[in-house]
Amino acid sequence: MAQQFEDKFHRKFYYLRLSVTDVCNFRCTYCLPDGYKPPGQKRPAFLTLPEIKRVVTAFADCGTSKVRITGGEPSLRKDFPQIIETVANTPGITKVATTTNGYRMAKQVDTWQQAGLTHINVSVDSLDPRMFHQITGENKFTEVMNGIDRAFEIGYEQVKVNVVLMKDLNAKELPSFLNWIKDRPIQLRFIELMQTGEMDELFQNHHVSGVDIRNQLIANGWILKARQKNDGPAQVFVHADYKARLG
Numbered sequence: 447m448a449q450q451f452e453d454k455f456h457r458k459f460y461y462l463r464l465s466v467t468d469v470c471n472f473r474c475t476y477c478l479p480d481g482y483k484p485p486g487q488k489r490p491a492f493l494t495l496p497e498i499k500r501v502v503t504a505f506a507d508c509g510t511s512k513v514r515i516t517g518g519e520p521s522l523r524k525d526f527p528q529i530i531e532t533v534a535n536t537p538g539i540t541k542v543a544t545t546t547n548g549y550r551m552a553k554q555v556d557t558w559q560q561a562g563l564t565h566i567n568v569s570v571d572s573l574d575p576r577m578f579h580q581i582t583g584e585n586k587f588t589e590v591m592n593g594i595d596r597a598f599e600i601g602y603e604q605v606k607v608n609v610v611l612m613k614d615l616n617a618k619e620l621p622s623f624l625n626w627i628k629d630r631p632i633q634l635r636f637i638e639l640m641q642t643g644e645m646d647e648l649f650q651n652h653h654v655s656g657v658d659i660r661n662q663l664i665a666n667g668w669i670l671k672a673r674q675k676n677d678g679p680a681q682v683f684v685h686a687d688y689k690a691r692l693g
Contacts, residue, residue: 449508450508450509451505451508451509451510458509459509459510460509460510460511460512461510461511461512461513461514461677462502462505462510462512462513462514463513463514463516464493464498464501464502464513464514464515464516464533465516465517465518466492466493466498466515466516466517466518466520466523466526466529467492467517467518467519467520467522467523468482468492468517468518469482469484469517469518469519469522470482470517470518470519470522470547471519471522471547471549471584472519472547472549472582472583472584472586473582473583473584474569474571474581474582474583474610475580475581475582475583475612475615475648476581476610476612476639476640476645476648476652479583481583482518492523495525495528495529495532498529498532498533499532499536502532502533502536502539503536503537506536506537506538506539507538509538510538510539511538511539511540511541512539512540512541512542512543513533513536513539513541513542513543514543514544514545514565514567515529515530515533515542515543515544515545516544516545517545519546519547520544520545520546521544521546521550521551521554526554526558527554527557527558527560527561528561530542530544530558530561530562530563531561531562533562534561534562534563534564535562541564541565542562542563542564542565543563543564543565543566543567544558544563544565544566544567545567545568545569545608546566546567546568546569547568547569547582547586547590548568548569548570548586548589548590548593548594549584549586549589549590549593550593551566551568551589551590551592551593551594551596551597552589552592552593552595552596555593555596555597555600556596556600559600559601559602565604565606566597566602566605566606567605567606567607567608567635568590568593568594568605568606568607568608569607569608569609569610570590570591570594570607570608570609571609571610571616572587572615572616572619573619573622573623573626574616574619575587575588577615577616577619578590580615581610581612581615581616594607594632598631603631604631604632604633605631605632605633606632606633606634606635606693607627607632607633607634607635608635608637609623609634609635609636609637610636610637610638610639611636611637611638611639611654611659612639612652612653612654613651613652613653613654614651614652615652617654620659620662624688627688627689627690627692628687628688628689628690629689630689630690631689631690632690632691633682633690633691633692633693634690634691634692634693635680635692635693636656636659636692636693638653638654638655638656638659639652639653639654641653660681660683663683663692664683666685667685667686667687668683668684668685668692669683669684669685670682670683671683671684671691680693681693
């Protein structure tokens with residue numbers, strides 16, 4: 447094995463986020479409100495399968511054991527199952543995850559699992575179909591929920607669900623989300639709206655502090671869980687009355 451990745455604080459890195467496309471078919475308010483627009487006149491060149499294999503092999507040689515395949519929307523690539531298989535077959539890689547908007551899951555998650563996908567993150571910004579449509583720009587709530595159900599049907603023990611909570615939009619749904627996950631093996635991830643410099647007005651109008659959400663959870667009996675070495679950046683909480691976890 448080559449020298450392990452380590453920063454100046456002696457933190458070792460076991461987890462690679464691999465972006466395979468920046469194309470997305472949703473038009474989320476906080477991300478691509480005007481839809482995806484390719485840069486310039488030429489179609490951008492994304493990592494090829496051989497390039498992906500070379501990159502992942504190099505990281506695995508340096509101690510990486512988990513790879514998350516991201517985008518844009520990674521399932522838009524026609525060779526997405528082959529990408530999963532390439533990553534999963536790399537010696538040293540034990541976890542292969544993806545983050546998806548979920549609109550293709552109901553039809554394709556079986557294929558993804560067969561290719562070697564071990565973990566799934568799905569973005570679900572509202573449990574109200576109308577609010578989901580308003581935030582994402584797409585009327586795909588039913589398809590996404592069917593995809594989550596299908597993942598459980600074929601044997602995934604847990605699905606992570608990402609939610610960007612926004613004031614005056616979906617923030618009032620926090621109790622609904624907690625009720626939804628109580629008896630489901632879902633790890634719910636609340637993601638704080640970020641200020642990127644291009645959406646200051648949106649941030650000012652809709653930002654909900656992650657600290658406020660965390661304090662609400664602690665006040666209601668949620669307990670911080672110890673981190674594992676290849677976990678992402680989220681703080682994960684557990685509750686004795688819930689099958690689910692919160693991040």
